[in-house]
Amino acid sequence: MKRVNQYGTLAIVLVLVLALGAVLSACGGSGAADETNAGGPGGGTQEETLSKQLNVYNWSEYLPQSVLDQFEQEYGVKVNYTTFSSNEEMLAKITAGASGYDVTIASDYMVDIMRKQGLIEPIDMNHIPNLKNIGESFLSKPFDPENRYSVPYMWGNVVIAVNTDKVKTPVKSYEDLWKPEFQNSLVVVDDMRTLIGIANKMQGKSMNETDAAVLEKSKKMLMELTPNIKAYDSDSPKTMLINGEASAGIVWGAEASLAHKENPAVKTVLPEEGMQLWQDNFVIPKGAPHKKTAEVFIDFILRPEISAEISKQFPYANPNTAAHKLIDQAILDDPAVYPPEEEVAKGENLIDLGEATRDYDRIWSEIKR
Numbered sequence: 001m002k003r004v005n006q007y008g009t010l011a012i013v014l015v016l017v018l019a020l021g022a023v024l025s026a027c028g029g030s031g032a033a034d035e036t037n038a039g040g041p042g043g044g045t046q047e048e049t050l051s052k053q054l055n056v057y058n059w060s061e062y063l064p065q066s067v068l069d070q071f072e073q074e075y076g077v078k079v080n081y082t083t084f085s086s087n088e089e090m091l092a093k094i095t096a097g098a099s100g101y102d103v104t105i106a107s108d109y110m111v112d113i114m115r116k117q118g119l120i121e122p123i124d125m126n127h128i129p130n131l132k133n134i135g136e137s138f139l140s141k142p143f144d145p146e147n148r149y150s151v152p153y154m155w156g157n158v159v160i161a162v163n164t165d166k167v168k169t170p171v172k173s174y175e176d177l178w179k180p181e182f183q184n185s186l187v188v189v190d191d192m193r194t195l196i197g198i199a200n201k202m203q204g205k206s207m208n209e210t211d212a213a214v215l216e217k218s219k220k221m222l223m224e225l226t227p228n229i230k231a232y233d234s235d236s237p238k239t240m241l242i243n244g245e246a247s248a249g250i251v252w253g254a255e256a257s258l259a260h261k262e263n264p265a266v267k268t269v270l271p272e273e274g275m276q277l278w279q280d281n282f283v284i285p286k287g288a289p290h291k292k293t294a295e296v297f298i299d300f301i302l303r304p305e306i307s308a309e310i311s312k313q314f315p316y317a318n319p320n321t322a323a324h325k326l327i328d329q330a331i332l333d334d335p336a337v338y339p340p341e342e343e344v345a346k347g348e349n350l351i352d353l354g355e356a357t358r359d360y361d362r363i364w365s366e367i368k369r
Contacts, residue, residue, distance in 0.1 A: 051290035053078040054297055057090065057104040059280075060235045062154075064313045071300050077293060085234045086191055094119055094285055101285045103294040108279045109193070111150045112143035112352040120283045122148045127295035130302035133322035138279060142351070150281035151298050154316040157347060158194055158276040159336055160269035161237075161256040166247035173272040174198050177248060178221075182228040187246035190232035192364040193350050194276055195222060198250065201273045207348045210356035219363045226367065241266050254316040257336040268336035274346035275339070279319070 056063075060083040068079045084090045087110040094101070094114070106114055114120045125131060128151060138152040162171050169181065177186060188195060197207030199218030209215065230246055233239075238259035240246035251259075259266040282298045284291055300306060308326035311318045315331045317338050318324065324332065331337055339347075353360065 049292070050075055050077055050296060051293045052076070053080060054290055054293050055080045055082075055100050055102045056297070057082055057084065057093075057101045059083060059105055060085065062105070062314055062316075064310060066313075067301070067306055067309060070306070071297060074300075075293075075296065077297075079297075088192060091119075100289060102288040102290045103282055103284055103297060105153055105280050106150070106283045107350070108141065108143050108281070109350040109352050111281055111283060114283060115144065115149050116352070119286050120149050121286055121288060121291060123151060123282075123284055123298075124292075124295055127292065128299045128302065130299045133302050133304055133307070133320045135319050135321040138319035141279065144281075150283050151302070152319040153280045153282055153301070154310075154314075155277070155279040155319055156316045156337070157253040157278070157339060158189065158198075158250060159253045159256050160248065160271055161241055161251050161259055162248045162267050162269055163241060163244065163246070163263070163265050164267050165265040166244065171248065171269050174202055174250070175273075177228065177250070178225055182248060184228065184230050185247040186225075186228045187231045187233050187237045187240040187249040187251065188229055189237060189250060189252065190234040192360055195250070195367075196360055196363060197276055197348075197350065198273075201348070207276060208351050208353060210353055210359070212359065215356075215359050215363060219367065222363075222367050232368070238262070252316070253336045253339070254314060257315050257331070257334050260336070270335065270339055270343045274348060275343065277344065277347040277349050279349070280316075 054077050056068075056079055058081070062083075063081075068081060071077065072079055084093070087107050090104060090106065091110060091113065094104070095117070106120075111120075125147070131151060134152050138155065139147050144150045160171060160174070160177065166185075167181075169176075169179075171177070193207075196215070196218050199221045200207055200209040200214060202221065203214060203217060205211070205214050209218075231237075231240060236255070237246075237249055237251040238255040241249055241251070241256075241259040242262045253268070256266065256268045260268065282301075284294050288294055301310070302320060304320065304323040304326055307318060307320040307323035311323065311327050311331060315334070315337050318327065335343075
């Protein structure tokens with residue numbers, strides 16, 4: 001009888017342990033107080049834990065509200081969306097200790113800077129299976145050779161846009177915009193690296209030039225251009241081109257494309273000197289409170305149909321090759337957005353300049369004061 005009672009007691013204990021394990025399993029993974037079990041088609045399962053909110057920091061006019069709405073609806077995650085106007089503005093805010101951002105966008109050279117300064121987290125690519133949709137030429141770039149810290153979003157260029165109703169003389173190069181006839185009539189991107197880089201390029205040098213003498217000459221050239229500049233605008237330079245306030249400009253390729261769509265008199269010129277090229281990428285700031293949700297969001301954006309929807313509203317060149325079959329052929333054929341290969345070969349991407357960045361900062365301050 002004693003042996004029987006012993007096994008009976010063990011059986012009861014075993015039942016209790018199994019029951020407790022089942023309860024803990026059901027409750028496990030609840031995580032932080034603001035998290036909830038959520039999943040959605042194409043990214044994640046019901047067992048994966050996502051936060052109730054996601055804080056996204058992006059360029060303005062770069063991600064459609066319809067895409068944010070769809071993510072919120074599918075995953076039950078509220079997206080808090082704020083914008084910036086330049087890489088440097090974004091970097092300054094992150095460097096100053098702005099907390100709470102889960103995902104932001106950084107251009108090629110800025111990824112390198114943020115990685116070296118320890119401002120971004122490695123990304124768990126296991127949460128981003130849709131990375132397979134990105135063309136190989138956009139991966140393993142010098143700013144992130146092991147594809148640990150960034151995921152490609154869009155790429156593009158900087159072009160000259162000309163309103164042919166207002167400008168009658170041919171424009172083929174940056175140099176043409178220095179002519180007196182353009183006084184107080186240009187809209188240019190409010191971007192230090194772009195404009196100083198263009199002045200470097202006009203001297204036959206690299207956009208990434210660090211030689212002090214070259215940079216001083218670039219400053220002088222840009223000071224001479226100042227009377228022709230009506231506005232610095234990185235957010236929506238197309239607006240002044242469409243309504244005729246500006247007769248020409250140095251703008252993002254997609255902005256030139258959208259301006260032409262609204263006002264056919266606005267034409268794109270690919271400058272003879274060679275244009276700036278860039279690749280924008282998702283990065284996750286150090287200490288992001290909702291890192292896993294940020295990774296699921298990035299994977300959602302890389303779905304072909306979602307990526308194509310972004311290109312439809314904001315026609316920047318898309319590294320998501322799986323999305324190309326869903327993008328309007330007119331966009332794919334637009335040289336303002338997808339320039340010919342020979343023009344891309346003449347182009348140049350920006351890189352981290354290290355200590356020379358201080359010279360660029362100083363020159364830019366002196367130009368705009």
